[in-house]
Amino acid sequence: MYRLIVPALLTLTACAPESPASGRMLFADKCVVCHGTTGRGDGPLAAQLDPAPADLTKIAERRGGVWPQLEVMGIVDGYSKRYLPGSDMPIYDEFVSGPLVSFDTGNGLRSRTPAPLFGIARYLETLQDPAPTRRVP
Known part of the structure; x- marks a missing residue:
């Protein structure tokens, strides 16, 4: 019986709404249509966009090796775009809806955010690439 339960739990964990999977x-x-399958900004529509889609594999490198979790979430959720237009990146309501998850914002406090946004x-x-050397909220 445990042989059935453990794999099922591992599968559920890997597909949790806030997981990288x-x-x-x-x-x-x-x-992918804009940023490409590897996130390098070379998707099928990239050549038609001005400005070109960002290379998402270099976010941490552009910040001295630091992964800026909240900054990335703020870009993905479209919050700043609503007030600072200037790119063709669409706002997807699916990223900011659904169940909420709790995560450490870096100051010892936990914050609730939409699971899809945290997962992406x-x-x-x-x-x-290269992997971040440290993380900030």
Whole structure:
């Protein structure tokens, strides 16, 4: 019986709404068309966009090796775009809806955020090349 339960629990954990695996699925569904399958900004529509889509694999490198979790979530959720227009990046309501998850914002306090938004940010962190040397909220 345990041979059935443990794999099932591992599968559920890997597909949890806030997991990098769920973020990978959202990325494939919404972001690949512009950012490409590897996140380097070379998707099928990239050549038609001005400015060109960002290379998402270099977010941490552009910040001296630091992974900026909240900054990334703020870009992905479209909050800043509503007030600072200037890119063709669409706002996806799916990223800011659904169940909420709690995460440490870096100051010892826990904050609740939509699981899809947190999942896609966690997935983008896995794309970093080179990997981040430290993280900030």
